[in-house]
Amino acid sequence: MTRDRRTRTGTLITALAALTTLTLAACSGGAGAATSGSGDASGAQVTLHVGELGSSLTEQALLEAAGEFDDLPYKVEYSLFNSGPAFMEAVPSGAVDLSLQADTPAIFAQVGGTPIRVVGVQASVKEGESFVEIVTNPDSGITSVADLKGKKVAVLPATILQYTVVRALEEAGLSYDDITPVELPLTDAGAALAKGDVDAVASLDPILAQLKANGAVVIGSGLGLTSGYSYVVATDAALADTAKSEAIADYLGRLGRAEEWAVQHGDEWATQSAELTGLPVELAKAAQARSSAGWVPIDDHVIALQQEQADVYTDLGLIQKPLDVSLEFDDRFNDVLTGGTK
Numbered sequence: 394m395t396r397d398r399r400t401r402t403g404t405l406i407t408a409l410a411a412l413t414t415l416t417l418a419a420c421s422g423g424a425g426a427a428t429s430g431s432g433d434a435s436g437a438q439v440t441l442h443v444g445e446l447g448s449s450l451t452e453q454a455l456l457e458a459a460g461e462f463d464d465l466p467y468k469v470e471y472s473l474f475n476s477g478p479a480f481m482e483a484v485p486s487g488a489v490d491l492s493l494q495a496d497t498p499a500i501f502a503q504v505g506g507t508p509i510r511v512v513g514v515q516a517s518v519k520e521g522e523s524f525v526e527i528v529t530n531p532d533s534g535i536t537s538v539a540d541l542k543g544k545k546v547a548v549l550p551a552t553i554l555q556y557t558v559v560r561a562l563e564e565a566g567l568s569y570d571d572i573t574p575v576e577l578p579l580t581d582a583g584a585a586l587a588k589g590d591v592d593a594v595a596s597l598d599p600i601l602a603q604l605k606a607n608g609a610v611v612i613g614s615g616l617g618l619t620s621g622y623s624y625v626v627a628t629d630a631a632l633a634d635t636a637k638s639e640a641i642a643d644y645l646g647r648l649g650r651a652e653e654w655a656v657q658h659g660d661e662w663a664t665q666s667a668e669l670t671g672l673p674v675e676l677a678k679a680a681q682a683r684s685s686a687g688w689v690p691i692d693d694h695v696i697a698l699q700q701e702q703a704d705v706y707t708d709l710g711l712i713q714k715p716l717d718v719s720l721e722f723d724d725r726f727n728d729v730l731t732g733g734t735k
Contacts, residue, residue: 444492459651510723513625
């Protein structure tokens with residue numbers, strides 16, 4: 394396979410959005426809900442059902458910290474999910490409207506016919522950074538991705554973690570068949586590495602930050618190999634509702650401004666987010682320092698990167714027939730979020 398090797402850069406996302414969205418995009422399950430916002434006496438006001446990935450309502454906390462949660466002209470109900478795929482499972486019930494998550498789940502949502510569209514794109518880390526890294530123990534004797542041949546690597550299938558490993562192996566002249574993938578939740582992979590049950594782990598913040606703080610060394614990353622993008626996905630049903638679609642546009646505008654605030658007030662937000670997530674403050678600050686802020690237009694380049702990823706999964710046999718990923722995207726909010734057009 395021949396692919397564009399350009400380093401992908403862009404602007405946006407708070408560290409915490411990257412932490413919860415991308416780290417947990419490999420786990421499963423869902424839980425909890427909280428409702429906020431003001432409504433009229435008739436109760437006829439629009440309610441947005443936002444699916445947030447993680448164990449705490451950090452998105453709401455961010456909006457509140459940035460002053461963007463005041464005077465909402467609609468209600469917001471947050472539900473917690475452990476993964477993008479778990480959110481997708483809730484879509485047919487009509488219980489959710491939108492979610493910020495990694496780019497990979499949208500591919501498999503398309504495969505499964507889940508009625509969602511990608512309506513917003515964010516670049517999650519600063520130039521020269523990658524949110525996915527492959528780490529090993531310092532005494533493992535493994536110093537590069539090329540050394541992973543014949544080794545056990547903890548990685549979750551159908552996630553950005555797997556995609557990063559596949560591309561990093563390819564870059565090193567190896568194939569996915571040259572390693573022994575070990576399917577483990579991110580929360581268990583670190584313990585497996587410490588015990589020697591696996592030789593390396595593909596991980597993301599905040600677990601990645603903890604692994605490195607405990608001495609794990611980085612031998613590879615997605616820098617230049619993966620897009621670094623996070624996606625806002627919205628359901629077809631929500632987008633078909635004019636009032637709800639307008640509320641989504643307003644909400645995403647507020648979210649973007651809040652994320653810009655977080656970048657400008659990095660230490661302050663890292664301290665608050667650490668309280669919510671339980672991540673040590675210094676690790677939260679380190680992760681926050683890697684983040685940037687700004688929306689990326691949905692354009693041919695964004696779609697091409699997603700197509701590239703889908704083609705990799707087709708080559709691996711995880712997708713049975715080629716996809717036209719352009720069908721995943723809806724650029725109606727481009728002008729509102731970025732001033733750009735497709």
